[in-house]
Amino acid sequence: MATAAVVILGSLIVTVRDDMAAAPALSEYQVKALFLFNFAKYVDWPSNAFGDGSAPIVIGLVGDDTFGDDVIRTVGGKSVNNRPVVFKHVAGEQEYRTCHILFVSASEKDHLSSILAAVKNTSVLTVGETDGFLTLNGMINFSKKDNKIRLEINLVPAQQANLKLSSKLLSVADVVLGKPEHQSASEQSPRQPEGKAD
Amino acid sequence: MHPLQNISIQRKQMLAIMLTSVAALLLACAGFVAYEVFSYRQELVWSLTSLSQMIGNNSTGALDFNDPKVAEDLLSSLRAQPDIVSACIYTKDGTPFARYLRSDVPKRYSLPKPQPNGHQFANGRLVLFQRIYENNETIGTIYLESDLGRLTARLKKYALIVGAMLFASMLAAFLMSSRLQRWLSQPILHLARTARAVTLQKNYALRAIKRGQDELGMLTDDFNAMLDQIQQQAAALQAANESLEKRVEDRTRELERSLSLLHSTIESTADGILVVDRQGRIATYNKKFATMWQIPESAIASGQDEQVLSTVLEQLKDPEEFIHKVKDLYAHPDEPRFDVIEFKDGRTFERYSMPQCLGQEIVGRVWNFRDITERKQAEKKVETLHRQLLETSRQAGMAEVATNVLHNVGNVLNSVNVSASLVADQVRKSKASNLGKLAALLQEHQNNLAAFLASDPKGMQVPAYLAGLATVFAQEQAEILKELQALSANIDHIKEIVAMQQSYSKMSGVVEEIPVEELVEDAIRMNNAALLRHDVQVAREYGEVPPVRVEKHKVLQILVNLIRNSKYALDEGGRPDKRLTLQVSKNGGDFVRVAVIDNGCGIPPQNLTRIFEHGFTTRKKGHGFGLHSGALTAKELGGTLTAYSDGPGKGATFVLELPVQSKEKQHE
Numbered sequence: 001m002a003t004a005a006v007v008i009l010g011s012l013i014v015t016v017r018d019d020m021a022a023a024p025a026l027s028e029y030q031v032k033a034l035f036l037f038n039f040a041k042y043v044d045w046p047s048n049a050f051g052d053g054s055a056p057i058v059i060g061l062v063g064d065d066t067f068g069d070d071v072i073r074t075v076g077g078k079s080v081n082n083r084p085v086v087f088k089h090v091a092g093e094q095e096y097r098t099c100h101i102l103f104v105s106a107s108e109k110d111h112l113s114s115i116l117a118a119v120k121n122t123s124v125l126t127v128g129e130t131d132g133f134l135t136l137n138g139m140i141n142f143s144k145k146d147n148k149i150r151l152e153i154n155l156v157p158a159q160q161a162n163l164k165l166s167s168k169l170l171s172v173a174d175v176v177l178g179k180p181e182h183q184s185a186s187e188q189s190p191r192q193p194e195g196k197a198d
Numbered sequence: 199m200h201p202l203q204n205i206s207i208q209r210k211q212m213l214a215i216m217l218t219s220v221a222a223l224l225l226a227c228a229g230f231v232a233y234e235v236f237s238y239r240q241e242l243v244w245s246l247t248s249l250s251q252m253i254g255n256n257s258t259g260a261l262d263f264n265d266p267k268v269a270e271d272l273l274s275s276l277r278a279q280p281d282i283v284s285a286c287i288y289t290k291d292g293t294p295f296a297r298y299l300r301s302d303v304p305k306r307y308s309l310p311k312p313q314p315n316g317h318q319f320a321n322g323r324l325v326l327f328q329r330i331y332e333n334n335e336t337i338g339t340i341y342l343e344s345d346l347g348r349l350t351a352r353l354k355k356y357a358l359i360v361g362a363m364l365f366a367s368m369l370a371a372f373l374m375s376s377r378l379q380r381w382l383s384q385p386i387l388h389l390a391r392t393a394r395a396v397t398l399q400k401n402y403a404l405r406a407i408k409r410g411q412d413e414l415g416m417l418t419d420d421f422n423a424m425l426d427q428i429q430q431q432a433a434a435l436q437a438a439n440e441s442l443e444k445r446v447e448d449r450t451r452e453l454e455r456s457l458s459l460l461h462s463t464i465e466s467t468a469d470g471i472l473v474v475d476r477q478g479r480i481a482t483y484n485k486k487f488a489t490m491w492q493i494p495e496s497a498i499a500s501g502q503d504e505q506v507l508s509t510v511l512e513q514l515k516d517p518e519e520f521i522h523k524v525k526d527l528y529a530h531p532d533e534p535r536f537d538v539i540e541f542k543d544g545r546t547f548e549r550y551s552m553p554q555c556l557g558q559e560i561v562g563r564v565w566n567f568r569d570i571t572e573r574k575q576a577e578k579k580v581e582t583l584h585r586q587l588l589e590t591s592r593q594a595g596m597a598e599v600a601t602n603v604l605h606n607v608g609n610v611l612n613s614v615n616v617s618a619s620l621v622a623d624q625v626r627k628s629k630a631s632n633l634g635k636l637a638a639l640l641q642e643h644q645n646n647l648a649a650f651l652a653s654d655p656k657g658m659q660v661p662a663y664l665a666g667l668a669t670v671f672a673q674e675q676a677e678i679l680k681e682l683q684a685l686s687a688n689i690d691h692i693k694e695i696v697a698m699q700q701s702y703s704k705m706s707g708v709v710e711e712i713p714v715e716e717l718v719e720d721a722i723r724m725n726n727a728a729l730l731r732h733d734v735q736v737a738r739e740y741g742e743v744p745p746v747r748v749e750k751h752k753v754l755q756i757l758v759n760l761i762r763n764s765k766y767a768l769d770e771g772g773r774p775d776k777r778l779t780l781q782v783s784k785n786g787g788d789f790v791r792v793a794v795i796d797n798g799c800g801i802p803p804q805n806l807t808r809i810f811e812h813g814f815t816t817r818k819k820g821h822g823f824g825l826h827s828g829a830l831t832a833k834e835l836g837g838t839l840t841a842y843s844d845g846p847g848k849g850a851t852f853v854l855e856l857p858v859q860s861k862e863k864q865h866e
Contacts, residue, residue, distance in 0.1 A: 031264075035262075035263060038262040038263060041258075041262065041332065041333060042259065042262075080333055081333070148264075149264075151263060166259065168256065168258060168259030168260075168262075169259055169263070171259055171260070171265075171268050172259050172260055172262075172263040172265040172268050
């Protein structure tokens with residue numbers, strides 16, 4: 001399983017770099033699944049977001065199932081910070097709130113406001129794939145650029161949701177809205193995230 | 199010798215001090231620099247490791263979200279570290295993700311494949327690989343390559359410092375040692391100068407000055423003490439030399455005296471003397487030697503005995519023998535030798551040679567030559583005389599045989615004479631005259647013969663008388679016949695003896711095969727009369743022997759002589775039972791043994807050997823040739839003649855042994 005993930009990641013890089021031999025391209029959603037999983041590593045949830053120390057990190061998928069079971073299972077078998085990462089399809093406001101990361105598929109383009117409103121004031125990291133997701137107070141949005149998946153981040157809702165996004169995550173984002181919080185001296189990241197405007 | 203051995207002691211000392219200080223300094227610097235290099239490298243590894251960990255830590259996001267640009271930005275911060283030549287971030291599967299090259303590095307600079315954590319110094323570079331971990335998982339690898347430019351720069355600085363220190367310390371060492379070495383070298387140089395002065399001037403009164411109580415001070419003391427001793431010894435030596443010279447002078451004079459004595463002694467002797475050393479050089483000789491050998495002065499002057507030898511050899515009869523003997527002598531330097539040398543011109547030398555010893559050692563050989571030509575000639579004359587005498591004796595032997603023959607003939611003639619007288623007597627005393635008377639009586643009575651015979655008293659007796667006469671005549675005839683027979687036998691005997699004598703004298707020199715017994719019998723027969731006369735019992739003990747091949751008369755001569763001797767011995771012994779035994783037996787396969795054994799007067803032991811000597815005799819009238827010539831003859835025949843006796847009065851045995859084959863025959 002892990003090997004498969006590596007192959008996927010490796011293949012991505014291969015496509016990215018010109019001098020690399022061509023490899024079977026990963027599908028857009030396989031990449032997105034990996035990124036969703038990686039968010040778990042770079043985001044700190046408030047301690048009350050989990051039932052106990054070993055409670056799973058739940059990634060909820062809203063809308064059309066574009067990932068496919070294989071991808072979800074592949075990534076979902078792993079854990080972050082001793083917490084298993086679980087993918088599941090969610091529907092209904094109640095279920096939205098049980099997630100730690102909520103991915104809103106492009107198919108829910110018309111329901112974005114209501115979905116985001118449902119998890120407002122909770123510690124749910126909202127991820128979307130629709131232009132204007134950030135303006136609707138979505139936190140992270142997948143965009144496409146040069147046939148690559150890039151990140152856009154809106155820190156304001158995240159900070160409202162009491163989520164701490166690692167500077168490393170911010171550094172790979174094309175767009176960061178809002179200002180990162182000043183962390184305590186000991187935890188302070190040595191570098192300012194690079195804001196890159198398009 | 200090492201080239202440094204020849205430089206002065208001052209320089210050696212300075213050299214030693216400076217080399218020592220330089221070596222110590224270099225060693226210290228080497229340790230210091232080695233430590234510096236080691237710690238610098240360690241530090242470099244640490245700093246690279248922490249740098250790689252920091253970069254790895256910061257590149258996780260880029261790797262996770264597949265953003266090489268971020269990673270390259272991160273790596274470009276390495277520009278602040280001019281040592282870093284190249285750097286690379288690899289993904290988990292080993293594909294380069296982001297890389298960094300120093301501005302001076304070409305773009306096609308090839309990067310290695312990722313490796314496990316570790317570092318390696320190679321080709322003046324430090325290469326380091328560090329895995330990037332996240333969430334207990336390896337998500338990539340960082341590669342850093344640093345050059346050692348700073349280290350090189352630092353080492354150059356060190357080399358400068360070390361060089362400067364070296365120069366400074368050498369200068370210091372030179373200055374200090376050139377001053378300090380005087381402590382040591384001054385006394386040594388002083389000592390050396392003093393020793394040199396003593397050697398050159400031979401002045402043992404010089405002394406070195408002592409500068410301190412150290413080892414050099416002690417050396418100076420010892421040196422001075424040594425000079426003291428040398429001075430004393432030189433004085434003593436001088437004195438000893440003077441007395442020695444005196445003694446040598448005395449000895450030389452003594453030696454000259456004894457030499458002149460020796461020389462005049464050598465010259466005054468009648469012999470030729472030559473002394474040769476072990477190497478064959480002539481040590482000394484006398485004039486007589488040179489004269490005797492007719493050796494020119496030049497040959498002797500050469501001093502080599504080989505030259506002398508060569509001039510001498512041509513004079514000799516047998517030069518090879520001479521050389522052989524000389525060589526033999528050189529091979530046995532310790533043996534005295536005596537021999538006789540004969541010259542072509544008839545001279546004869548006696549050579550006596552003795553080793554010349556000096557203590558236990560043989561240093562040469564003394565040759566003594568004596569001209570014995572005259573003596574030899576005299577000896578030759580004596581020998582000739584002797585040979586003549588021997589011939590005489592042999593003739594005397596023959597004469598003896600002849601005497602015997604005549605004697606025997608005489609004896610037989612005696613018998614002949616007796617027989618003849620007897621016959622004559624018989625004839626003279628014969629009754630034949632009575633027969634005449636009877637015939638006359640009968641003629642007287644011719645007419646009345648019958649009456650006469652019948653009536654006449656006288657006539658009546660005639661027939662009886664005739665009968666008696668016939669008897670007497672028959673008796674006489676028988677007696678005369680007997681005597682005549684004896685006479686005839688005796689005459690035959692004489693004929694035989696004469697014939698035998700003739701046969702022996704004729705047969706001289708002819709070798710015949712003869713039975714031994716016959717020879718013995720002949721010998722007995724030749725002495726028969728004498729033996730009978732002296733009443734000697736002759737016993738014969740003849741064994742079975744083969745005939746011998748000899749000259750008959752020679753053997754007979756010996757045997758006749760032996761029997762005659764025995765007869766004399768028996769007479770001399772005076773025993774009533776005179777007994778002569780003749781034994782013939784075999785002695786081995788090759789010899790026949792004839793023993794003549796008597797029980798006569800015997801021979802005293804001191805005479806047992808002498809009796810065979812020439813001219814020895816125990817008889818008053820003997821000439822002493824008998825046994826001597828007998829023994830010689832026996833030898834000639836290839837046999838022996840030996841005598842045995844248990845002493846006076848105990849008889850004697852003479853044994854003649856003859857070879858079955860004659861000597862001549864054996865040689866054929």
